[in-house]
Amino acid sequence: MAETGDRRAGKAARLPRLSRRALLTGAAAGGGLALAWAIWPRRYEQQADVVEGETAFGAFLKIDGNGQVIVMVPQAELGQGVFTLFAQMVADELGADWRTVAVQPAPPGPLYANRLLAREWFDGPVRQAFGQWGEKAIDEYALRSTLMLTGGSTSVPAFADDLRQAGAAARVLLCMAAAERWAVGWESCDIQGGIVTDGTRRARIGELAREAAAFDLPAVLPYRPERRDEALLGAPLPRLDVPSKIDGSANYAADIRLPDMIYAAIRQGPVNAARLDSINEAAARKVPGMIGIVREQGWVAVTARNWWAANQALDRLDPVFVLDGPEVDEASISAALDAAFDGSDGARYFRRGELGPVFEGARIVRADYDVAPALHLALEPMAATARVRPDDVEIWMPTQAPVPARRAVARALDVKESTVTVYPLFAGGSFGIKMEVEAGVQAALIARAAKVPVQLMWSRSEDIIRDCPRPPARARMAAKLGPGGLVEGWSAKVAAPATLAQLWRRIGHGEARGQALAATAGEADALAVSGMDVPYGIPHFAVDHYPADIGLPTGRWRGNADSYGAFFTESFIDELAVIAGVEPLSFRIQMLGGQPRLAQCLTTVATLGGWQGGVAGSGQGIACHMMRGGAIAVLVETALEQGRVAMKRIVAVADCGRLVNPDIARQQIEGGLIFGLAMALGAAPRYRRSLPEGMRLGDYGLPRLTDVGEITVEFLDSAAAPTGVGEIGVPALAPALASALSTLTGKRYRRLPLVERAA
Known part of the structure; x- marks a missing residue:
């Protein structure tokens, strides 16, 4: 990792803990011998659990x-x-x-263990410590830690x-x-x-x-040819989970029923609540069916014979919390992003050539972009059911991190991890929020206090208040255009929290939200600028991350930093095309000589979508993105009707390698495009006194079916290895829509959401 200058010299040597801690301490304490022990591969003779037959x-x-x-x-x-x-x-x-x-x-x-996600999460710090052995070290750590993660x-x-x-x-x-x-x-x-x-x-x-099962395998396994007439791979087979979801037999968190089970509602206060100050217990106990009150650090829960009674009693309980530190609002978040650029904690993560000589004395094009925090707003709020007995603990919950959830429950109850069983359930939407484990911990603590099984369900307002949103970010973009409109130099400086490092401290180390915030306040992270190593052939290029301490816990989100990184990059590319006087599609294609897959996505989407060149009044915009080995191009066509964005068409062409199931891949790209549309038009809370002002889904401008327009998704035939399809549909939608709106209004859209939110 190259650094941005002398004032940041030495930052590369500072490593976050890895538990990230378990791996790094071995290298620091014991040198070569400890390193060899840490990465020495072990043999895992693991068999699937079986029953008779x-x-x-x-x-x-x-x-x-x-x-x-x-x-x-x-x-x-x-x-x-x-x-x-x-x-x-x-x-x-x-x-x-x-x-x-x-x-x-x-x-x-x-x-x-998900070794690939572990590599993405830890690659930067571990590779700095172990060099060429970094990937092996991460793999061994993931295996030994049973790092089961979905994302x-x-x-x-x-x-x-x-x-x-x-x-x-x-x-x-x-x-x-x-x-x-x-x-x-x-x-x-x-x-x-x-x-x-x-x-x-x-x-x-x-x-x-x-x-x-009694035979021995040969030294080399013979595999089937991947393209065969009778192949199941690549066929649009029906989904195995759909029948149970249609007939209602699929179990979600709210469907679990256990003998003697009661229900719980919870109130956790604002994002920076330090402790519970007061409650009105007498008023709460007047609600019929109310059973008890459970108090813990930073939250209070009420149990009852049904969830409605528990929630009504919780309202009458009227808990008051003491805040830790200053209140969070839009002004404080904006000030923290600006302050990050003036700090000394920034680091450079992508670099080609030398920007200094190119920018010196040259005419530089500059633009600043912003994205607001964005809530997950999954259909299913956070929920978990727990049964705590003397010798075993059982948790039913939707989770992307079952083993970290099990460890967190064991730590909270002070029991052996081997006594805790987590049953992962279907999730009614996640977008990254089900990586958090606190609902399972809360359910376990309430069940222990109640001495009967408990089902905990957050209310919609609680789900919004305690959300760990997609982080806000601010970018300062600068470029130098050369002859023919080619970009000769490019600088992107991004202020944003180190969100994924923060999340790992919560689920990997068991740290509270405030602890994780404090620990990562000055921590630069390559994952905070992922997706900004642009595919264009720009000879002099640099991307810097400046960690921002915004006082707001943030979390994993569909597309993560690529969601805002693509907005910064592709919106700026569009502005440069206008200044250079080059049609936006051609402007991109001339710089994609090294990325033929992405270039083909762009030319194909232009043909399918009837691209008119981005001329004034067309209502068309185009953008592209590469993500984890996949490529996508998106063309949108929109209009403004009574001041409201009215989508007409969304056309996407993707190259995601060999498709396991084309129908599922298409569903995921379509879902990602709609998610990107929600990010472009809404999902952003207004924070006031550390609380979001909107408490309902209807307050966040989410697109309805009639708002989406016609969607067309096509895949290029590809022999490349399969890539993920769940996130790649998200990043390019917002910049394409911003470009389309510019053709209608003549102004540039440099902030997400693109339209003003109602007060």
Whole structure:
């Protein structure tokens, strides 16, 4: 990592804790020997948990005597289709009959760790400490810590190889069992539709499963060709989770029912509440059905026979909190972002060439951009059900981080982690907020106090007040244009909190929100400017992050920093195109000689969308983005009707490598585009006295079905490895819409949301 100047020299040597702490302390304390121990690979002989009649084939697959294929899924199903995608990858390599394929959430185990997300999260500091050994060190840390996490569109790319290997291994073992029965070479056997055959004889995989598990695998596994007429991979197979969601049998947090269970409502105060000051207990106890009150540091809960009674009693309880530090409002957030640029904690994370000589004495184009905080506003508020008994604790909750949640509950109750079981449930939306673990901890503490099972459900207002939003950010962009409109120099300085470092302290270290805020206040982080290493061939280029202490806890969000990074970058590209007098599509294409996939996305979307060149009055805008190996281009067409943005069309073309299931991929891109539209037009709270002013979904300008317009999504045929599709649809929508609005009004839109929020 290169630094921005002498005043920041030495910043690269300061490393955040990794637990991030467990890995780094070994290198600091014991030198080479400790490093070798930290990264020395261990052998994990992990098998899927089985019941009678089932046979495990490694950690990801088991087959029962009836031939049902059960795929173990360590990732949370958040509506992104991961249950179906994982099953599809295994079933294709195995040769299973899709009608016999089922899935089961995986229990904690080292091989279920999301090493890819761990690498993204920790790569910067660990690579600084360990150099070329950094990736191996992170992988070992993730495995030993059972770091099961869902997020960052990493599910398919993180586990694709493991799942393909699981299917291939089981196919070979089943063929070996059949071959021994038939006295033929196993290489002459194959499996199609769940039937093992050598071309003459046939046997069902269920009847061979127990025998097959006793054979040894060959040194090299034979894999199926990826493009075959009968392939399940790449087919638009129906989702496995949809039937249960349609008939109501799928369990969400609010559906859990346990014997003697009661209900709880909670009040946690503003974002910087330090402690509970007073309550009106007498008034609360007048509510029929009210049972008890549970007080903890920073929050209070009421239990009752039903949630409505608990919530009514909570309102009458009228809790008053004492704030820690100054109040948070829009003015304080803006001042903190400005102050960050004047601090000494900034660091440079992307660099090409030398900007100094290019900018010196030259005419520089400058523009400043802002994004406001953005709330998650998932359909399902935070919720959890807990049962606490002397020897075991059970938690039912939607979670993207089941193992950190289990550790947090064990820490809060002061019990052994092995006594805590977390049952991950379907999530009714997340967008990153279900990475937080506090609802499970709260439910466990309330259940312990009540001595009966408790279901905790946050109210909508509580979900809004205690949200950890997408961070606000401010960018100072500068560029020098050369002959022909080519960009010769580019500087992006971004002030924003180190959000993902802050989140890790909450879920990885168990720190309270205030502790995590204080610990990361001066921590520059490459993840805070992800997506800003632009794909354009700009010879002199730099991106700096300036950590901002805004006093507001922030969290993971769909697209993370790419969501605002693309807005800064693509909006500035559009402004430069206008100044250079070059049509916006051509302006981009001339700088994409090294990125043919992205260039093809742009030319294809222009053709499909009937691109008119971004001329005045067209209502059209175009933008593109690359993210984790995928590429996308988005064209929007909009109008202004009575001062309101009226979307006409959204056209997107993406290259996301080989698609496991094109229907699910299309759904995810469409969902990302609509999410990006919500970010562009709303989702931003007004903070006053540390509280958001709006307490309902209707207060946040979220798009309705009639607001979206026609959506077209196309994928380029690609032989590249599969990439995540859950987030890549988000970043390019806002800059494309900003560009489109500029053609209608003649002014530039440099702030998200793009339209003024009603007071």
